[in-house]
Amino acid sequence: MEMAEERLVYLYCVLDKEPNLKEIEGSENGLYLVCHNGLYAVTGKVEHLEFGEEGLKKNMADFQWVKTKASMHERIIEQVMTGAPVIPFKFGTLFNTEGSLKTMLEQYGEEFKAILRKLANKQEWGLKIYCNSEKLKTSLSNDEAEILEIENEIKSSSVGKGYFLKKKKEELIEKTLNERINECGQESFELLKELSFEACINKLLPKQVTERKEDMVLNSAFLVSKDEVNNFLNMIDTLKMHYENNGLLMDCTGPWPPYNFCGLSGGKKQNE
Amino acid sequence: MNSVMVKSKDVTLLEILDRVLDKGVVISGDLVISVADVDLIYLGLKVLLSSVETMEKLRGAPFAGPMQEAN
Numbered sequence: 464m465e466m467a468e469e470r471l472v473y474l475y476c477v478l479d480k481e482p483n484l485k486e487i488e489g490s491e492n493g494l495y496l497v498c499h500n501g502l503y504a505v506t507g508k509v510e511h512l513e514f515g516e517e518g519l520k521k522n523m524a525d526f527q528w529v530k531t532k533a534s535m536h537e538r539i540i541e542q543v544m545t546g547a548p549v550i551p552f553k554f555g556t557l558f559n560t561e562g563s564l565k566t567m568l569e570q571y572g573e574e575f576k577a578i579l580r581k582l583a584n585k586q587e588w589g590l591k592i593y594c595n596s597e598k599l600k601t602s603l604s605n606d607e608a609e610i611l612e613i614e615n616e617i618k619s620s621s622v623g624k625g626y627f628l629k630k631k632k633e634e635l636i637e638k639t640l641n642e643r644i645n646e647c648g649q650e651s652f653e654l655l656k657e658l659s660f661e662a663c664i665n666k667l668l669p670k671q672v673t674e675r676k677e678d679m680v681l682n683s684a685f686l687v688s689k690d691e692v693n694n695f696l697n698m699i700d701t702l703k704m705h706y707e708n709n710g711l712l713m714d715c716t717g718p719w720p721p722y723n724f725c726g727l728s729g730g731k732k733q734n735e
Numbered sequence: 736m737n738s739v740m741v742k743s744k745d746v747t748l749l750e751i752l753d754r755v756l757d758k759g760v761v762i763s764g765d766l767v768i769s770v771a772d773v774d775l776i777y778l779g780l781k782v783l784l785s786s787v788e789t790m791e792k793l794r795g796a797p798f799a800g801p802m803q804e805a806n
Contacts, residue, residue, distance in 0.1 A: 722758035
Protein backbone atom coordinates (compact mmCIF):
# COMPACT_ATOMS: atom_id res chain seq x y z
CA MET A 464 0.00 0.00 0.00
CA GLU A 465 0.97 3.56 -0.57
CA MET A 466 1.38 6.15 2.11
CA ALA A 467 -1.68 7.50 3.87
CA GLU A 468 -4.08 9.45 1.68
CA GLU A 469 -3.73 13.19 1.75
CA ARG A 470 -7.37 13.54 0.99
CA LEU A 471 -10.41 12.06 2.63
CA VAL A 472 -13.73 10.99 1.20
CA TYR A 473 -16.58 13.10 2.53
CA LEU A 474 -20.00 11.48 2.34
CA TYR A 475 -23.07 13.68 1.84
CA CYS A 476 -25.87 11.28 1.08
CA VAL A 477 -26.80 7.90 -0.35
CA LEU A 478 -29.56 7.12 -2.84
CA ASP A 479 -30.66 4.28 -5.08
CA LYS A 480 -31.08 6.27 -8.29
CA GLU A 481 -28.22 7.85 -10.15
CA PRO A 482 -28.27 11.61 -9.53
CA ASN A 483 -27.07 14.11 -12.09
CA LEU A 484 -24.19 15.77 -10.28
CA LYS A 485 -23.59 18.22 -13.10
CA GLU A 486 -26.69 20.08 -12.00
CA ILE A 487 -25.45 20.49 -8.46
CA GLU A 488 -23.94 23.82 -7.56
CA GLY A 489 -22.12 24.95 -4.50
CA SER A 490 -19.45 22.38 -3.98
CA GLU A 491 -15.97 23.73 -4.13
CA ASN A 492 -14.64 20.22 -3.71
CA GLY A 493 -15.94 18.65 -6.87
CA LEU A 494 -18.59 16.03 -6.24
CA TYR A 495 -18.35 12.50 -7.51
CA LEU A 496 -20.31 9.29 -7.17
CA VAL A 497 -19.21 6.10 -5.54
CA CYS A 498 -21.46 3.26 -6.71
CA HIS A 499 -21.89 -0.11 -5.11
CA ASN A 500 -24.64 -2.72 -5.43
CA GLY A 501 -27.21 -0.35 -6.83
CA LEU A 502 -26.50 2.41 -4.32
CA TYR A 503 -25.01 5.79 -5.19
CA ALA A 504 -23.01 7.70 -2.62
CA VAL A 505 -22.60 11.42 -3.27
CA THR A 506 -19.14 12.30 -2.05
CA GLY A 507 -16.46 14.92 -2.30
CA LYS A 508 -12.71 14.88 -1.70
CA VAL A 509 -11.59 16.99 1.23
CA GLU A 510 -8.15 17.81 2.53
CA HIS A 511 -6.82 15.83 5.44
CA LEU A 512 -5.50 19.06 6.90
CA GLU A 513 -8.98 20.52 6.96
CA PHE A 514 -11.12 17.51 7.87
CA GLY A 515 -8.68 15.16 9.55
CA GLU A 516 -9.08 14.72 13.26
CA GLU A 517 -6.79 17.55 14.24
CA GLY A 518 -7.96 19.92 11.54
CA LEU A 519 -11.61 19.33 12.22
CA LYS A 520 -11.19 19.94 15.91
CA LYS A 521 -9.61 23.26 15.19
CA ASN A 522 -12.10 24.21 12.53
CA MET A 523 -15.14 23.34 14.61
CA ALA A 524 -14.15 26.19 16.91
CA ASP A 525 -14.35 28.59 13.99
CA PHE A 526 -17.96 29.61 13.71
CA GLN A 527 -17.54 31.03 10.25
CA TRP A 528 -16.04 27.76 9.01
CA VAL A 529 -18.82 25.70 10.55
CA LYS A 530 -21.41 28.01 9.07
CA THR A 531 -19.95 27.79 5.58
CA LYS A 532 -19.35 24.05 5.59
CA ALA A 533 -22.62 23.07 7.27
CA SER A 534 -24.56 25.24 4.84
CA MET A 535 -22.73 23.66 1.94
CA HIS A 536 -23.46 20.18 3.28
CA GLU A 537 -27.13 21.07 3.45
CA ARG A 538 -27.23 22.77 0.04
CA ILE A 539 -25.67 19.83 -1.74
CA ILE A 540 -28.04 17.29 -0.19
CA GLU A 541 -31.03 19.52 -0.92
CA GLN A 542 -30.12 19.68 -4.58
CA VAL A 543 -29.58 15.95 -4.86
CA MET A 544 -32.92 15.22 -3.22
CA THR A 545 -34.88 17.13 -5.83
CA GLY A 546 -34.30 14.13 -8.10
CA ALA A 547 -34.86 11.15 -5.79
CA PRO A 548 -35.13 10.23 -2.10
CA VAL A 549 -31.85 10.50 -0.22
CA ILE A 550 -30.40 9.31 3.06
CA PRO A 551 -28.61 12.35 4.48
CA PHE A 552 -25.50 11.75 6.54
CA LYS A 553 -24.32 13.74 9.46
CA PHE A 554 -21.90 16.59 8.93
CA GLY A 555 -18.33 15.29 8.91
CA THR A 556 -18.89 11.68 7.90
CA LEU A 557 -15.49 10.82 6.41
CA PHE A 558 -13.71 7.81 4.98
CA ASN A 559 -10.04 7.26 4.31
CA THR A 560 -10.64 5.68 0.94
CA GLU A 561 -13.35 4.89 -1.57
CA GLY A 562 -12.76 1.28 -0.66
CA SER A 563 -13.78 1.81 2.94
CA LEU A 564 -16.87 3.68 1.82
CA LYS A 565 -17.80 0.73 -0.39
CA THR A 566 -17.31 -1.63 2.51
CA MET A 567 -19.77 0.46 4.49
CA LEU A 568 -22.25 0.42 1.58
CA GLU A 569 -21.88 -3.35 1.47
CA GLN A 570 -22.47 -3.69 5.18
CA TYR A 571 -25.52 -1.43 5.37
CA GLY A 572 -26.75 -1.85 1.79
CA GLU A 573 -29.98 -3.69 2.50
CA GLU A 574 -30.86 -1.41 5.32
CA PHE A 575 -30.23 1.69 3.22
CA LYS A 576 -32.43 0.29 0.48
CA ALA A 577 -35.23 -0.36 2.94
CA ILE A 578 -34.94 3.18 4.32
CA LEU A 579 -35.02 4.61 0.79
CA ARG A 580 -38.14 2.61 0.00
CA LYS A 581 -39.76 4.05 3.10
CA LEU A 582 -38.75 7.59 2.12
CA ALA A 583 -40.17 7.41 -1.40
CA ASN A 584 -42.70 10.18 -2.04
CA LYS A 585 -42.27 11.69 1.40
CA GLN A 586 -40.86 14.92 2.75
CA GLU A 587 -39.53 16.01 6.11
CA TRP A 588 -41.08 19.12 7.62
CA GLY A 589 -40.15 20.82 10.85
CA LEU A 590 -42.26 22.69 13.37
CA LYS A 591 -40.80 24.74 16.16
CA ILE A 592 -43.17 26.54 18.51
CA TYR A 593 -42.02 29.59 20.43
CA CYS A 594 -43.81 31.22 23.33
CA ASN A 595 -43.97 34.94 23.95
CA SER A 596 -44.78 34.62 27.66
CA GLU A 597 -45.81 38.22 28.15
CA LYS A 598 -48.29 38.08 25.33
CA LEU A 599 -49.68 34.75 26.47
CA LYS A 600 -50.02 36.06 30.02
CA THR A 601 -51.90 39.10 28.77
CA SER A 602 -54.26 36.96 26.79
CA LEU A 603 -54.80 34.67 29.79
CA SER A 604 -55.57 37.66 32.01
CA ASN A 605 -58.23 38.74 29.55
CA ASP A 606 -59.74 35.34 28.82
CA GLU A 607 -59.53 33.03 31.78
CA ALA A 608 -62.70 33.21 33.89
CA GLU A 609 -60.92 32.21 37.06
CA ILE A 610 -58.27 34.89 36.62
CA LEU A 611 -60.84 37.55 35.77
CA GLU A 612 -62.75 36.65 38.88
CA ILE A 613 -59.74 37.22 41.10
CA GLU A 614 -59.06 40.47 39.27
CA ASN A 615 -62.56 41.67 40.12
CA GLU A 616 -62.18 40.57 43.69
CA ILE A 617 -58.94 42.54 43.96
CA LYS A 618 -60.71 45.72 42.89
CA SER A 619 -63.19 45.47 45.73
CA SER A 620 -60.71 44.33 48.37
CA SER A 621 -58.74 46.00 51.10
CA VAL A 622 -55.03 46.60 50.54
CA GLY A 623 -54.03 43.60 52.65
CA LYS A 624 -56.42 41.17 51.09
CA GLY A 625 -55.63 42.61 47.69
CA TYR A 626 -51.97 41.79 48.18
CA PHE A 627 -52.69 38.12 48.76
CA LEU A 628 -55.17 37.97 45.94
CA LYS A 629 -52.60 39.46 43.60
CA LYS A 630 -50.14 36.80 44.61
CA LYS A 631 -52.73 34.15 44.04
CA LYS A 632 -53.46 35.64 40.66
CA GLU A 633 -49.79 35.53 39.67
CA GLU A 634 -49.54 31.89 40.65
CA LEU A 635 -52.68 31.06 38.77
CA ILE A 636 -51.38 32.83 35.66
CA GLU A 637 -48.10 30.96 35.86
CA LYS A 638 -49.88 27.63 36.22
CA THR A 639 -52.30 28.37 33.42
CA LEU A 640 -49.43 29.54 31.24
CA ASN A 641 -47.69 26.19 31.54
CA GLU A 642 -50.92 24.34 30.90
CA ARG A 643 -51.56 26.35 27.78
CA ILE A 644 -48.05 25.79 26.49
CA ASN A 645 -48.35 22.03 27.03
CA GLU A 646 -51.78 21.91 25.44
CA CYS A 647 -50.58 23.86 22.44
CA GLY A 648 -47.50 21.68 21.96
CA GLN A 649 -49.37 18.45 22.46
CA GLU A 650 -52.32 19.36 20.33
CA SER A 651 -50.20 20.67 17.49
CA PHE A 652 -47.94 17.64 17.54
CA GLU A 653 -50.81 15.14 17.67
CA LEU A 654 -52.81 16.80 14.92
CA LEU A 655 -49.81 17.00 12.62
CA LYS A 656 -48.71 13.49 13.50
CA GLU A 657 -52.04 12.20 12.26
CA LEU A 658 -51.27 13.69 8.87
CA SER A 659 -47.76 12.22 8.87
CA PHE A 660 -46.11 8.91 8.20
CA GLU A 661 -43.76 9.37 11.15
CA ALA A 662 -43.12 12.10 13.68
CA CYS A 663 -40.60 12.88 16.37
CA ILE A 664 -39.93 15.38 19.11
CA ASN A 665 -36.44 16.81 19.44
CA LYS A 666 -34.76 18.58 22.29
CA LEU A 667 -35.54 22.19 22.88
CA LEU A 668 -32.86 24.73 22.09
CA PRO A 669 -32.12 27.52 24.55
CA LYS A 670 -32.36 31.20 23.73
CA GLN A 671 -28.61 31.62 23.40
CA VAL A 672 -28.79 29.31 20.44
CA THR A 673 -32.04 30.44 18.87
CA GLU A 674 -31.32 34.14 19.44
CA ARG A 675 -35.01 34.77 19.83
CA LYS A 676 -36.63 36.55 22.71
CA GLU A 677 -39.32 33.87 22.94
CA ASP A 678 -38.75 30.46 24.53
CA MET A 679 -38.82 27.41 22.32
CA VAL A 680 -41.59 25.17 23.61
CA LEU A 681 -41.73 22.50 20.90
CA ASN A 682 -39.12 21.24 18.44
CA SER A 683 -40.61 18.58 16.22
CA ALA A 684 -40.17 16.91 12.85
CA PHE A 685 -42.60 15.10 10.58
CA LEU A 686 -42.22 12.74 7.66
CA VAL A 687 -45.14 13.64 5.42
CA SER A 688 -46.36 11.88 2.32
CA LYS A 689 -46.24 14.26 -0.64
CA ASP A 690 -49.98 13.76 -1.13
CA GLU A 691 -50.59 14.99 2.39
CA VAL A 692 -48.29 18.02 2.36
CA ASN A 693 -51.09 20.41 1.47
CA ASN A 694 -53.26 19.15 4.28
CA PHE A 695 -50.29 19.32 6.60
CA LEU A 696 -49.62 22.96 5.71
CA ASN A 697 -53.29 23.83 5.98
CA MET A 698 -53.26 22.36 9.46
CA ILE A 699 -50.26 24.54 10.32
CA ASP A 700 -52.26 27.54 9.15
CA THR A 701 -55.19 26.51 11.29
CA LEU A 702 -52.92 26.16 14.31
CA LYS A 703 -51.38 29.54 13.58
CA MET A 704 -54.77 31.18 13.46
CA HIS A 705 -55.74 29.53 16.69
CA TYR A 706 -52.58 30.21 18.66
CA GLU A 707 -50.53 33.07 17.30
CA ASN A 708 -52.68 35.87 18.69
CA ASN A 709 -52.04 34.40 22.10
CA GLY A 710 -48.28 34.55 21.83
CA LEU A 711 -47.63 30.98 20.69
CA LEU A 712 -45.70 31.29 17.46
CA MET A 713 -45.45 28.51 14.90
CA ASP A 714 -42.30 28.27 12.83
CA CYS A 715 -42.71 25.65 10.11
CA THR A 716 -39.96 24.88 7.61
CA GLY A 717 -39.43 22.37 4.86
CA PRO A 718 -39.09 20.31 2.87
CA TRP A 719 -35.86 19.13 4.48
CA PRO A 720 -33.70 16.13 3.72
CA PRO A 721 -35.10 13.43 6.03
CA TYR A 722 -32.44 13.90 8.71
CA ASN A 723 -34.80 12.77 11.43
CA PHE A 724 -36.16 9.65 9.77
CA CYS A 725 -33.20 7.61 8.59
CA GLY A 726 -32.29 5.85 11.80
CA LEU A 727 -30.47 2.57 11.36
CA SER A 728 -31.72 -0.36 13.37
CA GLY A 729 -29.58 -2.77 15.31
CA GLY A 730 -28.75 -0.50 18.19
CA LYS A 731 -26.99 2.03 16.02
CA LYS A 732 -29.22 4.81 17.03
CA GLN A 733 -28.82 8.34 15.82
CA ASN A 734 -27.28 10.78 18.20
CA GLU A 735 -25.96 8.19 20.52
CA MET B 736 -52.57 29.60 -0.39
CA ASN B 737 -51.15 28.87 2.97
CA SER B 738 -48.79 31.17 4.72
CA VAL B 739 -46.19 28.65 5.79
CA MET B 740 -42.79 29.83 4.85
CA VAL B 741 -41.38 27.28 2.50
CA LYS B 742 -37.72 26.85 3.06
CA SER B 743 -35.52 29.08 1.02
CA LYS B 744 -32.25 30.89 1.39
CA ASP B 745 -33.49 32.78 4.40
CA VAL B 746 -33.97 29.76 6.61
CA THR B 747 -31.92 30.49 9.65
CA LEU B 748 -28.56 28.96 10.28
CA LEU B 749 -30.09 27.54 13.43
CA GLU B 750 -32.43 25.37 11.40
CA ILE B 751 -29.54 24.04 9.36
CA LEU B 752 -27.22 23.37 12.28
CA ASP B 753 -30.02 21.80 14.27
CA ARG B 754 -30.16 19.12 11.57
CA VAL B 755 -26.80 18.89 9.89
CA LEU B 756 -24.77 18.70 13.09
CA ASP B 757 -27.25 16.91 15.24
CA LYS B 758 -29.15 14.56 12.93
CA GLY B 759 -28.53 12.57 9.81
CA VAL B 760 -27.35 9.03 9.62
CA VAL B 761 -24.52 8.14 11.90
CA ILE B 762 -22.74 5.07 10.77
CA SER B 763 -21.03 3.46 13.58
CA GLY B 764 -20.28 4.89 16.93
CA ASP B 765 -17.27 7.00 17.25
CA LEU B 766 -14.33 5.31 15.70
CA VAL B 767 -11.70 7.76 14.78
CA ILE B 768 -9.57 6.46 11.93
CA SER B 769 -8.65 3.08 10.62
CA VAL B 770 -10.30 0.06 12.00
CA ALA B 771 -8.90 -2.95 10.16
CA ASP B 772 -11.70 -3.53 7.67
CA VAL B 773 -13.77 -0.40 7.70
CA ASP B 774 -11.40 2.46 8.08
CA LEU B 775 -14.18 4.85 8.68
CA ILE B 776 -13.40 8.06 10.37
CA TYR B 777 -16.42 9.28 12.14
CA LEU B 778 -15.48 12.33 14.02
CA GLY B 779 -18.41 12.35 16.28
CA LEU B 780 -17.68 11.87 19.89
CA LYS B 781 -15.97 14.89 21.29
CA VAL B 782 -16.14 17.25 18.39
CA LEU B 783 -19.73 17.16 17.26
CA LEU B 784 -21.50 16.24 20.46
CA SER B 785 -24.69 17.99 19.58
CA SER B 786 -25.62 21.15 17.84
CA VAL B 787 -26.46 22.79 21.11
CA GLU B 788 -23.23 22.01 22.82
CA THR B 789 -21.32 22.80 19.70
CA MET B 790 -22.92 26.16 19.30
CA GLU B 791 -22.64 26.86 22.96
CA LYS B 792 -18.95 26.22 22.76
CA LEU B 793 -18.59 28.28 19.64
CA ARG B 794 -20.31 31.19 21.19
CA GLY B 795 -18.69 30.81 24.54
CA ALA B 796 -22.10 31.34 26.07
CA PRO B 797 -22.92 29.41 29.21
CA PHE B 798 -26.22 27.68 29.61
CA ALA B 799 -28.72 29.64 31.60
CA GLY B 800 -30.58 26.66 32.93
CA PRO B 801 -31.15 22.99 32.48
CA MET B 802 -32.49 21.92 29.14
CA GLN B 803 -36.14 21.10 29.13
CA GLU B 804 -37.19 18.01 27.32
CA ALA B 805 -40.47 18.28 25.54
CA ASN B 806 -42.79 15.57 26.75
